[in-house]
Amino acid sequence: MFIVFFKVFFPKLEGIFMEIQDGGVTENFRIGQFVVKPTRNILVKDGTSYPLEPRIMDVLCKLAAHPREVIARDTIIQSVWSVKYGADESLTRAISILRKTFKGAGEVETIIQTIPKRGYRLAVAVNK
Numbered sequence: 001m002f003i004v005f006f007k008v009f010f011p012k013l014e015g016i017f018m019e020i021q022d023g024g025v026t027e028n029f030r031i032g033q034f035v036v037k038p039t040r041n042i043l044v045k046d047g048t049s050y051p052l053e054p055r056i057m058d059v060l061c062k063l064a065a066h067p068r069e070v071i072a073r074d075t076i077i078q079s080v081w082s083v084k085y086g087a088d089e090s091l092t093r094a095i096s097i098l099r100k101t102f103k104g105a106g107e108v109e110t111i112i113q114t115i116p117k118r119g120y121r122l123a124v125a126v127n128k
Contacts, residue, residue: 029064030127031111034102036060045105052101055080059094063112063122072119095120 028037035044041057043050052060058080063071073091074084080094081087095112102111113121 027128031060031064031122032107032109032124034105034107036064043101043105045107048105050101050105052097055090056094056097059091060098063120064126067122067124067126070115070118070121074119076120 026039028035030036031043033045036057037044038057038061041052041054043052059076062076062079073088077083077087077091081090095114098112110123113123115121
């Protein structure tokens with residue numbers, strides 16, 4: 001009953017709800033030496049936690065769902081912000097913060113690559 005009500009009155013949010021309903025990215029995973037904890041919005045390396053804003057974690061999870069594949073900017077924006085226009089700067093900021101977080105934690109390898117005119121790519125393997 002609730003799902004029908006939700007779909008009728010909040011159709012733009014249906015994709016978000018379905019992702020959560022289907023489990024979304026809730027399990028911890030590893031990127032290099034980092035343990036990513038999506039439900040807590042933190043990265044952990046050597047016992048130190050690095051907090052992330054929820055949308056920034058969503059961007060990281062989107063890239064991690066397709067490691068080593070190029071993900072178009074528009075695809076990430078649609079998935080994380082659910083809008084066609086206006087979130088471009090937000091995505092740029094999210095990528096910048098992710099890079100600064102990895103670098104601040106002592107990571108020397110490039111984790112997120114920019115592919116000019118295409119999008120972004122998580123350049124390392126993801127492990128469960």
